[in-house]
Amino acid sequence: xxxxxxxxxxxxxxxxxxTGTVLLFxxxxxxxxxxxxxxxxxxxxxxxxxxxxWNLEYLDMQYFPVLAxxxxxxxxxxxxxxxxxxxxxxxxGSLIHCNVYLKSLHRLEHTVGNxxxxxxxxxxxxxxL
Numbered sequence: 001x002x003x004x005x006x007x008x009x010x011x012x013x014x015x016x017x018x019t020g021t022v023l024l025f026x027x028x029x030x031x032x033x034x035x036x037x038x039x040x041x042x043x044x045x046x047x048x049x050x051x052x053x054w055n056l057e058y059l060d061m062q063y064f065p066v067l068a069x070x071x072x073x074x075x076x077x078x079x080x081x082x083x084x085x086x087x088x089x090x091x092x093g094s095l096i097h098c099n100v101y102l103k104s105l106h107r108l109e110h111t112v113g114n115x116x117x118x119x120x121x122x123x124x125x126x127x128x129l
Contacts, residue, residue: 013033013035013112029119029122030059031062033062033112034049035066038095039093040094071100081097082095
């Protein structure tokens, strides 16, 4: 059922990582909006598997930048945080496994709105906004 649902999806918003691999089953021309994660070591929003998705020419891949403030109101911290002595800490930071909580949906609404417009142009349709 999940694969059938993906095959009918035009725009998917997904976290990065293993959960996002369902985007492989989106139909040609669909848009996948992959949420990055915040790397508190390099102090930037990071795309976890961008290299993996580079060759998916049949999809419109978009990446949603996550900010440090998007982790402030999560309920899974500090238990989700990777300790500094973890062997992957230097490459991934401590927040890679933590949930995000968007205080304002304005940034995400803007990204989704742009995705709807690109989809409509590709399919020669007027988007219902």
